[in-house]
Amino acid sequence: MGDPRTPLARFELADAPFDIAPLREGLLRDEAGAYASFEGWIRNHNDGRPVGGLYYEAYAALALEEGRRIVEEAVARFAVAGVHCVHRVGELPVGGLAVWVGASAAHRDAAFDACRYVIDQVKARVPIWKHERYTDGPAQWLHPDGPGSPPQPS
Amino acid sequence: MARVALLYFASLRDAAGCEREEVETAAADLAALYAEVAARHGLRWPRERLRVAMDGAFAAWSDPPREGSEVVFIPPVSGG
Numbered sequence: 001m002g003d004p005r006t007p008l009a010r011f012e013l014a015d016a017p018f019d020i021a022p023l024r025e026g027l028l029r030d031e032a033g034a035y036a037s038f039e040g041w042i043r044n045h046n047d048g049r050p051v052g053g054l055y056y057e058a059y060a061a062l063a064l065e066e067g068r069r070i071v072e073e074a075v076a077r078f079a080v081a082g083v084h085c086v087h088r089v090g091e092l093p094v095g096g097l098a099v100w101v102g103a104s105a106a107h108r109d110a111a112f113d114a115c116r117y118v119i120d121q122v123k124a125r126v127p128i129w130k131h132e133r134y135t136d137g138p139a140q141w142l143h144p145d146g147p148g149s150p151p152q153p154s
Numbered sequence: 155m156a157r158v159a160l161l162y163f164a165s166l167r168d169a170a171g172c173e174r175e176e177v178e179t180a181a182a183d184l185a186a187l188y189a190e191v192a193a194r195h196g197l198r199w200p201r202e203r204l205r206v207a208m209d210g211a212f213a214a215w216s217d218p219p220r221e222g223s224e225v226v227f228i229p230p231v232s233g234g
Contacts, residue, residue: 040234056233059163059226061210063233087233099234119234127207127226128233129164141165142232 008082009075011067013058015090017097024102029081032104036111038119040099042092046142050135056089056098059127063087070121074103077117078110085118087128155180156219160191161226170195184208185215188227204229 008027020039027035044051067085074083081104088098099122103114133139155178162170170191181187184206191197205228206213208220219225 057164058233059161059207059228062207062212062226062228065210066212123231123234125231126233127163127228127231129229130232131164141168141229143165143230144232145230 007075007080008084009068009071010084011064011071012084012086013060013063013067013089014086015088017088018086018100020097020100020102023084023086023100027082027084027102027104029104031106032081033106034108034111035102035104036108036115037100037102038115039097040119042094042096042098044094046132049137051094052133052135053091053093053096054133055091055131055139056087057129057131058087058089060089063126063128066126067122070118070125073121074114074117078103078105078114079107080105080110080114083114083118085122087122087126089128156221156223158187158219158222159224161224163226164229166197166199166227166229169197179219181219183216183218184213184225187219187225188215191227199227199229 042054071083071085083103085101092098101115101118103111105111130142131139132142157178159176161174167173179187181190188201206215207226209223
């Protein structure tokens, strides 16, 4: 299956829950001996506060562009047969699947490395924001702290 | 003068009170445009914490605003 000369590199946004099985299927290649995946889930706490769920907002045009760049970087850096990432937008409950990354490769190192690279870069670069709802107070947008002191959410 | 559309996301939208607006600007670059907008809306993000995009691609703060373009100031992201 598949053409070994053209690794798959795909990034998508999904506005509804999605099934992982066909995504995994899409990474099968005769030359691939390894497959690694990462699933990011909504947990019920963050920073010591009880989380009831969250909303993901994306600047879709740029998120798709930057996401595509990231999976293409992974294909260029690691000896993979395919890399695919899907990120949810919209409302998610606790336990919901927020992001999925899959990578297939001839050998396991490249599959693990590509997976790790994609999730790390997506978190750092793709314009998607979390609006987190708490069971003990008002919801807020999350903007990770960088250098300097962040403004309080207004 | 350039007419540009500004889009706001996440806490910047809450602070600006709108998700899109069109503005006429004499700003020489996107940094100056952000300074104008931040002053008008009372945005508290220092520019150093933001990135900027024009027409769906990341841009440099020193780029001049293009006539008819869509400009987005991008606060730190929290996907994943």
